[in-house]
Amino acid sequence: MxxxxxxxxxxxxxxxxxxxxxxxxxxxxxxxxxxxxxxxxxxxxxxxxxxxxxxxxxxxxxxxxxxxxxxxxxxxxxxxxxxxxxxxxxxxxxxxxxxxxxxxxxxxxxxxxxxxxxxxxxxxxxxxxxxxxxxxxxxxxxxxxxxxxxxxxxxxxxxxxxxxxxxxxxxxxxxxxxxxxxxxxxxxxxxxxLIPERFQPSPPKSTEIITIIFLSRLVYRKGIDLLVATAPRICREFPNVRFLVGGDGPKLIDILQMREKFLLQDRIKLLGPVRHTDVCSVLTRGSIYMSTALTESFGIAILEAACAGLYVVSTRVGGVPEILPKDMISFANPDEDDVCRAVGEAIKIVSEGKHDPLLAHERIKTFYDxxxxxxxxxxxxxxxxxxxxxxxxxxxxxxxxxxxxxxxxxxxxxxxxxxxxxxxxxxxxxxxxxxxxxxxxxxxxxxxxxxxxxxxx
The missing domain is CATH 3.40.50.2000 (Glycogen Phosphorylase B;)
Structure with missing residues (x-):
C-alpha cells in the first residue's frame, strides 16, 4: 500500500x-x-x-x-x-x-x-x-x-x-x-x-506466600462489588494469600470499609493510582491476576498480566474468553461463589508449580504484536x-x-x-x-x- x-x-x-x-x-x-x-x-x-x-x-x-x-x-x-x-x-x-x-x-x-x-x-x-x-x-x-x-x-x-x-x-x-x-x-x-518486552516476568517465586494482583479503575463496571464480597472469603480459606490492589475511583471507599470490617490491613494492600510505566513492576510482585469485570470488550490488563507471567482468574464476560488459551486462565461466572471457586483453582495450580511464567511470556509474544x-x-x-x-x-x-x-x-x-x-x-x-x-x-x-x-x- x-x-x-x-x-x-x-x-x-x-x-x-x-x-x-x-x-x-x-x-x-x-x-x-x-x-x-x-x-x-x-x-x-x-x-x-x-x-x-x-x-x-x-x-x-x-x-x-x-x-x-x-x-x-x-x-x-x-x-x-x-x-x-x-x-x-x-x-x-x-x-x-x-x-x-x-x-x-x-x-x-x-x-x-x-x-x-x-x-x-x-x-x-x-x-x-x-x-x-x-x-x-x-x-x-x-x-x-x-x-x-x-x-x-x-x-x-x-x-x-x-x-x-x-x-x-x-x-x-x-x-x-x-x-x-x-x-x-x-x-x-x-x-x-502490547509490547512484550515491557512485561518481562520475574524469576519463579516461593509458594509460601501467594500474592493476588488486582489492577483496575475502581468503578462498578469493573466488578469491585465482587472483589469486596470475595476477598474476605479467600483470605479466610487461604491463610497464605495476600492481595495487592491498584487503582482509584468511587468504589475505593467500599474496599476500605471491607478491609476495616474484617481487619485485613495486613492481607490487603492498597497501592492507589498506578502509572502505566509502573504496571509491570506491580504485576511481577504477584503470582495470580484477578479480574472481576462485569463487562469487557477485550481486556488489555489481562493480556499484560499474562505476558508478565501471572496466572489469570477472570469473570467470563464480553471478549475475555477470546484473549488467552484455556491453560493460562480460570473463568468464573460473575457471582461470589464461582469467583471464590476459580481463585481456589488458580491457587492450587500455582502452588503445585503447574504454571510456568517464562513459558507464558514466550507464548504471548507470538499471539499479539x-x-x-x-x-x-x-x-x-x-x-x-x-x-x-x-x-x-x-x-x-x-x-x-x-x-x-x-x-x-x-x-x-x-x-x-x-x-x-x-x-x-x-x-x-x-x-x-x-x-x-x-x-x-x-x-x-x-x-x-x-x-x-x-x-x-
Missing part, C-alpha cells in the same frame, strides 16, 4: 492514561514506521496543553481548545468542531480519518464532517454497551447515526463486533429479498496488542480507499433509516452541516490557507542539529 496521510480523532489521548489512549498512540507509531503520515486530533488538557505538540516518533498532535465535561469526554456539539477540522484536514492533506471510542464526541463529529471534504472514514469501537439503560440508549442512537455513513468499522473482539453490529444497526438489506438482512461486509475484527495490528489496519484502509465513496443523497437515505424521529433529526443536522461547510468555503477560502509542506523528518532534524552544533577542534 502506498503511503497515505491519516488523522486519528478521539477525545481519549495522552496525557490522559487508559486503554484507548495507549491503543491510538501505539497504532499511530507503528503506522508511521510503515511509512504513513499520522496526526492526532483531540481536545485540550488543562492547564496549558492546547495547540500543537509533537510525540515520538514524529507524531503531531492537535489539542483543540474544547473542555471535557466528564471522564475526558467532550459535550457533543456537531458544528463547532467543523471549522477546526476543515482547516486541519486541508492543511495536512489528509486522505483518511480514523475515529476511536463510542463515547468520543470528536470522533463522531469527525466522521460527520469528513465526508464533506472527500476524506474517507474508519471507526474503532473499544467498549461494550447495554441496551436497557438511558445512557446506553442515547449513546447507541448517537453511534447508529454516525455508523450509517462510515466507510469501515473495526472492533477489538468478536464479541465486541456482535455488540457493535446490534448497537450501530450495521445491517444491509438483500437486493433480491427485501425481508433478508445481513451484516455489512465492512465490519472487521482486529484485537489489541503491534506490527501485525498495524498491518491488518492498513489492509482496512486500503479496502476503504478502493471502495466507492458515498454521495450526499445516499448518506441522507441511510440517515433516514434511523427511525421515525431520529431519522429526520439527523438528516436535518446533515443538511445544516453541508450548508455550514459551504459558508466556511466562502468565508475561509482554501487559497488563503498555509499548507503543511514538510512533515517531521528524522534525517532532516539530524542534519539541522548537526549544522547548528559548532564544530569542536
Amino acid at each position: 502506498h503511503p497515505i496521510s491519516i488523522a486519528m480523532i478521539t477525545d481519549f489521548f495522552h496525557p490522559a492514561v487508559g486503554g484507548v489512549e495507549n491503543h491510538v498512540y501505539m497504532l499511530s507509531a507503528n503506522l508511521i514506521r510503515r511509512g504513513h503520515k499520522v496526526i492526532v486530533i483531540t481536545h485540550s488538557h488543562q492547564p496549558d496543553r492546547v495547540g500543537v505538540r509533537w510525540l515520538v516518533p514524529s507524531l503531531k498532535v492537535y489539542y483543540i481548545p474544547f473542555v471535557p465535561i466528564a471522564s475526558s469526554a467532550t459535550l457533543p456539539q456537531f458544528f463547532t468542531f467543523l471549522p477546526y477540522l476543515r482547516t486541519i484536514l486541508i492543511r495536512e492533506h489528509i486522505h483518511l480519518i480514523h475515529a476511536h471510542a463510542s463515547l468520543s464526541s470528536l470522533g463522531h463529529e469527525g466522521i460527520l464532517h469528513s465526508h464533506l471534504l472527500g476524506v474517507r472514514t474508519v471507526f474503532t469501537d473499544h467498549s461494550l454497551f447495554g441496551f436497557d439503560d438511558a445512557a446506553s440508549i442515547l449513546t447507541n442512537k448517537l453511534m447508529a447515526g454516525t455508523l450509517k455513513n462510515v466507510d469501515a468499522v473495526i472492533c477489538v473482539s468478536h464479541t465486541g463486533r456482535e455488540n457493535t453490529v446490534l448497537r450501530g444497526e450495521l445491517f444491509e438489506k438483500s437486493n433480491t429479498d427485501p425481508h433478508k438482512i445481513s451484516v455489512r461486509k465492512s465490519v472487521y475484527v482486529i484485537p489489541n496488542a 503491534w506490527e501485525q495490528v498495524a498491518e491488518r489496519t492498513e489492509a482496512v484502509y486500503d479496502a476503504v480507499l478502493k471502495s466507492p465513496q458515498m454521495e450526499l443523497w445516499e448518506r441522507m437515505q441511510r440517515t433516514m433509516q434511523l427511525g421515525l424521529f431520529a431519522g429526520p433529526i439527523y438528516t436535518i443536522i446533515l443538511i445544516v452541516d453541508c450548508l455550514f461547510f459551504l459558508l466556511l468555503e466562502w468565508w475561509m477560502p482554501r487559497e488563503d490557507m498555509d499548507f503543511v509542506r514538510e512533515h517531521w523528518s528524522q534525517d532532516m532534524f539530524t542534519e539541522l542539529a548537526r549544522k547548528a552544533t559548532p564544530a569542536v577542534d
Whole structure:
C-alpha cells in the first residue's frame, strides 16, 4: 500500500492514561514506521496543553481548545468542531480519518464532517454497551447515526463486533429479498496488542506466600462489588494469600470499609493510582491476576498480566474468553461463589508449580504484536480507499433509516452541516490557507542539529 496521510480523532489521548489512549498512540507509531503520515486530533488538557505538540516518533498532535465535561469526554456539539477540522484536514492533506471510542464526541463529529471534504472514514469501537439503560440508549442512537455513513468499522473482539453490529444497526438489506438482512461486509475484527518486552516476568517465586494482583479503575463496571464480597472469603480459606490492589475511583471507599470490617490491613494492600510505566513492576510482585469485570470488550490488563507471567482468574464476560488459551486462565461466572471457586483453582495450580511464567511470556509474544495490528489496519484502509465513496443523497437515505424521529433529526443536522461547510468555503477560502509542506523528518532534524552544533577542534 502506498503511503497515505491519516488523522486519528478521539477525545481519549495522552496525557490522559487508559486503554484507548495507549491503543491510538501505539497504532499511530507503528503506522508511521510503515511509512504513513499520522496526526492526532483531540481536545485540550488543562492547564496549558492546547495547540500543537509533537510525540515520538514524529507524531503531531492537535489539542483543540474544547473542555471535557466528564471522564475526558467532550459535550457533543456537531458544528463547532467543523471549522477546526476543515482547516486541519486541508492543511495536512489528509486522505483518511480514523475515529476511536463510542463515547468520543470528536470522533463522531469527525466522521460527520469528513465526508464533506472527500476524506474517507474508519471507526474503532473499544467498549461494550447495554441496551436497557438511558445512557446506553442515547449513546447507541448517537453511534447508529454516525455508523450509517462510515466507510469501515473495526472492533477489538468478536464479541465486541456482535455488540457493535446490534448497537450501530450495521445491517444491509438483500437486493433480491427485501425481508433478508445481513451484516455489512465492512465490519472487521482486529484485537489489541502490547509490547512484550515491557512485561518481562520475574524469576519463579516461593509458594509460601501467594500474592493476588488486582489492577483496575475502581468503578462498578469493573466488578469491585465482587472483589469486596470475595476477598474476605479467600483470605479466610487461604491463610497464605495476600492481595495487592491498584487503582482509584468511587468504589475505593467500599474496599476500605471491607478491609476495616474484617481487619485485613495486613492481607490487603492498597497501592492507589498506578502509572502505566509502573504496571509491570506491580504485576511481577504477584503470582495470580484477578479480574472481576462485569463487562469487557477485550481486556488489555489481562493480556499484560499474562505476558508478565501471572496466572489469570477472570469473570467470563464480553471478549475475555477470546484473549488467552484455556491453560493460562480460570473463568468464573460473575457471582461470589464461582469467583471464590476459580481463585481456589488458580491457587492450587500455582502452588503445585503447574504454571510456568517464562513459558507464558514466550507464548504471548507470538499471539499479539503491534506490527501485525498495524498491518491488518492498513489492509482496512486500503479496502476503504478502493471502495466507492458515498454521495450526499445516499448518506441522507441511510440517515433516514434511523427511525421515525431520529431519522429526520439527523438528516436535518446533515443538511445544516453541508450548508455550514459551504459558508466556511466562502468565508475561509482554501487559497488563503498555509499548507503543511514538510512533515517531521528524522534525517532532516539530524542534519539541522548537526549544522547548528559548532564544530569542536
